[in-house]
Amino acid sequence: MFAHLPPYAGDPILSLMESYQRDARADKVNLGIGVYADGAGVIPVLPSVRAVEVEDHFNSAPCTYLPMEGHTGYRQAVAQLLFGPELPDQNHLAIIQTLGGSGALKVGADLIARFFPQPQIWVPDPTWDNHIGIFEGAGFGVQRYPYYDADKKGLAFDALLSKLESLEAGSVVLLHPCCHNPTGIDPDRGQWTQIIEVLERRALLPFFDLAYQGFAASLEQDVWPVRECVRRGIAFFLSNSFSKIFSLYGERVGALSVFCPQDGQANNVLGQLKLTVRRNYSSPPLHGALIVARVLSDAHLRQQWEGEVNQMRERVHGMRERLHAGLAKVLPEYNFGFLLRQNGMFGYTGLSAAQVERLREQHGVYAVSSGRICVAGLNPGNVDKVCLAMAEVIRG
Numbered sequence: 001m002f003a004h005l006p007p008y009a010g011d012p013i014l015s016l017m018e019s020y021q022r023d024a025r026a027d028k029v030n031l032g033i034g035v036y037a038d039g040a041g042v043i044p045v046l047p048s049v050r051a052v053e054v055e056d057h058f059n060s061a062p063c064t065y066l067p068m069e070g071h072t073g074y075r076q077a078v079a080q081l082l083f084g085p086e087l088p089d090q091n092h093l094a095i096i097q098t099l100g101g102s103g104a105l106k107v108g109a110d111l112i113a114r115f116f117p118q119p120q121i122w123v124p125d126p127t128w129d130n131h132i133g134i135f136e137g138a139g140f141g142v143q144r145y146p147y148y149d150a151d152k153k154g155l156a157f158d159a160l161l162s163k164l165e166s167l168e169a170g171s172v173v174l175l176h177p178c179c180h181n182p183t184g185i186d187p188d189r190g191q192w193t194q195i196i197e198v199l200e201r202r203a204l205l206p207f208f209d210l211a212y213q214g215f216a217a218s219l220e221q222d223v224w225p226v227r228e229c230v231r232r233g234i235a236f237f238l239s240n241s242f243s244k245i246f247s248l249y250g251e252r253v254g255a256l257s258v259f260c261p262q263d264g265q266a267n268n269v270l271g272q273l274k275l276t277v278r279r280n281y282s283s284p285p286l287h288g289a290l291i292v293a294r295v296l297s298d299a300h301l302r303q304q305w306e307g308e309v310n311q312m313r314e315r316v317h318g319m320r321e322r323l324h325a326g327l328a329k330v331l332p333e334y335n336f337g338f339l340l341r342q343n344g345m346f347g348y349t350g351l352s353a354a355q356v357e358r359l360r361e362q363h364g365v366y367a368v369s370s371g372r373i374c375v376a377g378l379n380p381g382n383v384d385k386v387c388l389a390m391a392e393v394i395r396g
């Protein structure tokens, strides 16, 4: 019956987790998956989240089905966080709760594929591997636009812009508003303005994927490109995730927003999103959404959580500086200044797949074969070892 099913080669990021867990070396270091660990190497339960979880009424609430579109208070609080003063009214915004950011990408992809036949999406080169998997899986043709300039170790801005200029009206373009995964390289404000002008002029459909709001500069500044599209009346899709910024990976808490600048469309878009959810998984889970809704809507908890996001961002930034300084010491002939121009959880080291393999095999340091490391997995106890290991594989 199943003889024709080929074996699965495994996911380039998630399989690394499994190998890391099987590794018996006591000094192994996990810089593979994008998960934030604190200075002691522990994935934190944020104090704001813990405060909600011990509330009596929280624990005694019945665990009923949520509606297809998710928890109302959650959707309102998330919309407020994402759009702030640019929050569109409900006639111009369709927002649903989803199973993390991946669930939002999948529901958005399914919706587009149903109503825009033979869809094409343009993704940055490189991008998160699963962008390609999710959109191909939903029937899209996936094409790449230039993003990373390996020689400059920076943004290939001119090539990016001229590729966007050449796309057909209605093409879907995937964009990372901040903390680009895997490179950590983001356009600056002036470059974003030029990108958005092209999106507008060429009538392209942006699909923003926001998994790291608050991890580049601040919760407000990191969503500037999204809010600028609202100000200009550009329709878009936006997936967002609370896995990292609430440290709620396993709860699968996210949202999908569709901004509908033309009157009279948001309601139908919302209806079709609900239908897409019903056909996929019926309705989203409750627990994580209740936590996020409570934290975002309570002034005290909200302030506390914002402080926690700032702390996580600053710790990662501090480790990025430690990594840079450590590498400069062990490899003085190389310039690692590019690491300091990258944002968020990831460092794009320029290591080859063969060097990454040696890091893992010989030193127990796990990274993605593209050369991406999760800087949020570094801490004062492992950063020197990582620098020495990187120096050894770079020198060959």
Ligand code: LMR
Binding pocket: 013, 014, 032, 033, 034, 035, 128, 130, 181
């Ligand atoms: C990552 O890029 O490591 C994270 O987004 C986790 C994942 O699902 O790949």
